Amino acid sequence: MTEQRPEPILSGEGLPPRERAVWNRLATVMDPEIRKPLTELGMITGLRVDEAAVAHLEVKLTIVGCPAARQIERDTRAAAEAAEGIAAVELTVGVMSTAERTAFTERVRAGKPARVNQFGPDSLTRVIAVTSGKGGVGKSSVTAGLAVEFASRGLAVGVIDADVFGFSIPGLLGQSSDGITVQPTRVGDMILPPVAHGVKSISIGMFLGDQDTRNTAVSWRGPMLHRTISQFLTDVWFGDLDVLLLDLPPGTGDIAISLGQLLPNAEVLVVTTPQPAAADVAVRSALVARQSGQRVIGVVENMAGLAQPDGSVLELFGTGGGQEVAERLSDAEHGEVPLLGRIPLSVAFREAGDAGTPAVLATPSDPAARALAAVADRLLERGRGLAGKPLGLSVR
Secondary structure, eight states, X not given: OOOOOOOOOOOOTTOOHHHHHHHHHHTTOBOTTTOSBHHHHTOEEEEEEOTTOEEXXXXXXXXXXXXXXXXXXXXXXXXXXXXXXXXXXXXXXXXXXXXHHHXXXXXXXXXXXXXXXXXXXXXXXXXXXXXXXXXXXXXXXXHHHHHHHHHHXXXXXXXXXXXXXXXXXXXXXXXXXXXXXXXOEEETTEXXXXXXXXXEEEEGGGGSTTSOGGGOOOOOOHHHHHHHHHHHHHTBOOOSOSEEEEEXXXXXXXXXXXXXXXXXXXXXXXXXXXXXXXXXXXXXXXXXXXXXXXXXXXXXXXXXXXXXXXXXXXXTTOSOHHHHXXXXXXXXXXXXXXXXXXXXXXXXXXXXXXXXXOHHHHOTTSHHHHHHHHHHHHHHHHOOOOTTOOOOOOOO
């Protein structure tokens, strides 16, 4: 005999008043990974209030060992207890069957096909690829800081750590401890990116299991690199994002070329240091992006001097590199490429990143954090062109 499983409650319509009061509270409980209400996702499969005003709830998690289980249980219980007229809550937590998970993923995708590039030319998500000519210029710190700054302003933000060999986004967002990196949740054929500081992110470091990533190296050739980035864009479900940031590896190698093919609509932000040698290779990375049709939207100069106690600035890496890159990339064909900001050297900025909470949150008054927030201002002010983008509007 087939086991009868409870159907999810997908609407509060028709519920008795006390159950409806609980339902309205539950509608405020968000799934930490998907960032949608449990009620909308069909995770509530039982709701009854007895004569003693005890609310009996049943919640279904997607998988055994769901990393968000404790938070979901805690938030659900608190929401139900806050409903008017409820004396106590009896909460039962179960796990979805295969069929229930399939229905769940269909609700999450809201009719969008599986395993399709979510950020292609028709997407309204703003895609910004952060690149540099050479390593060690702070490109990943800029990416993580901008992501957290955007999220703090209420934007839906995602980050793809495309630096497969030198992945560092999990550490900068506090998703790695003692070399062990948090792993994404898999629901059927859908991968849900972990969320930190309001930012959804994915990195190859999250797929290394319980290995100590400090002592683990990824050594792949071009085809594997292309496949990995392609899967990040198709199998990882980010949902509706306002901004997607990509932390590219330094230089002009396989991943830069693959992203040009997969995301020709991406904007490119170039990070350099004041040093002339860094400026030269930064220009090359931008030129490769242009060859694939991507638009260079600006330059950020990092490590732009170290403030001294007497008020002077020690220019450890020289001066003018960022402005030089901006000028060399500006021409009649492509227009002006502005220098969006100069981020000074800062011990507090570095310490915040090492601790997993970018300085824009941890020490927002720090000069480097303020400079990065100003870069975010300029990026949002400039916006992006929507020419040729379908906006889903019809004329009647």
